[in-house]
Amino acid sequence: MSDAISEAIGVVARSAPEIRNGLAGRRRKTDAENASGETQLAADVWADELLAERLTAIDGVGQFASEEREGVVECGEGYGVTVDPLDGSSNLKPNNSMGTVLGVYDAELPASGRNLVAAAYVLYGPITTMVVARDGDVTEYVVEDDGTRRAVTEDLTLPEDPTVYGFGGRVPDWTDRFGDYAREIEDELKLRYGGAMIGDVNQVLTYGGVFAYPELESRPEGKLRLQFEGNPIAYVVESAGGASSNGEESLLDADAEAIHQRTPVYVGNEGLIERLEAGF
Structure with a gap:
């Protein structure tokens, strides 16, 4: 096997x-x-x-x-x-x-x-x-x-000092709680967002930071798919010493109920993800 x-x-x-x-x-x-x-x-x-x-x-x-x-x-x-x-x-x-x-x-x-x-x-x-x-x-x-x-x-790990962030979704559609978190991060890190999750996550793995495709007012369940995107990327980032979350818990701990189930996705340096969950 x-x-x-x-x-x-x-x-x-x-x-x-x-x-x-x-x-x-x-x-x-x-x-x-x-x-x-x-x-x-x-x-x-x-x-x-x-x-x-x-x-x-x-x-x-x-x-x-x-x-x-x-x-x-x-x-x-x-x-x-x-x-x-x-x-x-x-x-x-x-x-x-x-x-x-x-x-x-x-x-x-x-x-x-x-x-x-x-x-x-x-x-x-x-x-x-x-x-x-x-x-x-x-x-x-x-x-x-x-x-x-x-x-x-080899033995790729996230840099300890985060540098970049990338957040998806339209800003007017962000929830208030994510908007508050985003404004904090915008004051600390550099924006790197290209519209493809893989490219944005790779920036985070390279430079340290946080990527999010958050819950939205119009789509509280999130946009990305747990089975195809959320779980695999969370597995990579956590294996590299980072953390993942759906806003409440590690994406890897989320219940899998449907093959095309959507989820908010937050991945990056552990401290940045802990701050996000603390604010939520």
Whole structure:
């Protein structure tokens, strides 16, 4: 079974150059919506189909779920694997960064974040990098054009002195309690927000700080999906010595009730997350 974890991570790494190279001709919108009601780009559908085919073929993967499809695909016995095939795909039009998110759960989906045994994300930036969390260790790789990985940072941890923040959602739609927290942070840290969670979280891992896509007045349940985004990113950040929260508790402790369940997401240096929860 442990080989299935390595193979799932390897499949995403080997697929990353192909996904990146295939984006240019797939920027158009389709007539379809994903399970969350968002209009899909051709790139969303293509990346989902590519990863589904390759991940469900792994011996030891029993379930596959994607942000881009309604239900869970049963494909054998073993781990539950989740993907956000193209996090931040709206950034395709202006040609900004985006990524791919992977979660590997040792439980039937939907599953608690405490059932994660590995999580990873690929960042399609000026270079393609991959951050992998497993067994309490976090490693950053450069993904070469042939899909091989070259470790560039081992035992990755958040810097102790935070520098950056990035907050999603429209400011007028923030709740008063998050707005109060945001104003404190704005006086202390530098804004870094690019509209793709992976790029913004990677800034926090690199420089220290906090990323949030908070509860909103119009969407108190949050915007990001727990299974595909919240849990895997929380696993990476906590493995790197940081903290996560949904405003009340670690995202990894949140009850998983539905495959497309949404959640507020707060991740970053432990002290900044503790301050957030204290204010809430």
